[in-house]
Amino acid sequence: MSVLVVAEHLRGELRPVTLELVTSARELEGPVALAVIAQDPAALADAIDVEGVDEILAVQVEQAEFEDDVYQQAVEQLIQERKPDVVLLGFTVNSMGFAPALAAKLGLGFASDVFAIEQAQGGLVVQRAFYGSKGHAEIEFPDHEGVILLLRPTAWAPAEGAGAAVEKQVSVSVSGSRARHQDFVEVATGDVDITSADFLLSIGRGVGDKENVSQFEELADKMGATLSVSRPLVDQGWIPNSRQVGQSGKTVKPKVYLALGISGAVQHLAGMKTSGTIIAVNTDPEAAIFNVAHYGAVADLFEVAEELEKLY
Ligand SMILES: Cc1cc2nc3c(=O)[nH]c(=O)nc-3n(C[C@H](O)[C@H](O)[C@H](O)COP(=O)(O)OP(=O)(O)OC[C@H]3O[C@@H](n4cnc5c(N)ncnc54)[C@H](O)[C@@H]3O)c2cc1C
16 A cells, blocks of 8 residues: 655654654555655655655755645645555644645545554554544545545654665645744743653642642652643643643653543543553542553552652
8 A cells, every 4th residue: 555654844853753654654565655845855864764664755845844735735746646545644733734625625535633544455444533532433444545644643653773765856836825934932941841751740630739739840850750740730820731741732652651640531541541651649549540550559649759759
């Protein structure tokens, strides 16, 4: 099955989801072409030349940053020329800005928030989540007429290994200018990127009070962890939303996720359930977080924190 993967990048850096798309593409066992739509595609060439990519399509455009109308036109032309069976993009704000419209325009199949793909009877069966992962749907694309899939970040491991892709320059014509990127606004200084942390100490409403948050910030520091939170702490204004894990926060996949006083609502689990090792502490033995935890303690989080303090 031929696959076209569309790379995602920001400020000159490849976004991690791109290599996850390559892993998924490789599983489809057909030729894999990876399109890089950028002002300077060559600058990203090393980062994307990983094992399993057969062709790198360097699509040079004027715009330095993502623009939905530019991507829509460029990807449309690539699809028209190459007629891939499957087009893979990240389930990200960027892709959602143009891919559904493109699928509708070209009459292609479409699914977003896809977390599993299987080949069956000459076509594809994909699984996707909806209503904040409260439900899962299995969608069949029985023929080969082309389908655009937006894959959930972190659902596949990133592709590794040196590649030997053939690079091709592809020119596309892009017209119009609906909106153009002006500038980046930096998030508050001192903030961290919880999506790249290996160890998250995550606190929930169980901490009870704003005054208690600093204790866990200090504990996280001591343990070499990064502090993250469930949504109520952000809603109460106790901590910035850049630290929120979940459906309306960040999707994380640390090696270790230590959840203290988090019940495990479906919207929270959507952002962390693929973490390497999940350890949950909760006074309620029925808390849903224990359904995804590898290790759990039915215990008071303050007592556990006190014991951890002694260890570090
Ligand atoms: C559209 C939508 C989007 C949402 N997006 C998100 C999201 O991105 N992220 C998110 O987190 N939520 C999100 N939510 C909210 C979500 O539904 C839950 O309300 C939220 O996750 C609950 O947070 P919590 O587990 O910290 O609090 P609670 O559900 O109140 O759980 C607190 C837990 O702490 C335990 N506890 C209390 N005291 C102690 C103690 N001393 N020691 C140990 N355990 C203790 C309790 O037993 C309980 O299980 C969203 C909701 C909606 C509707």
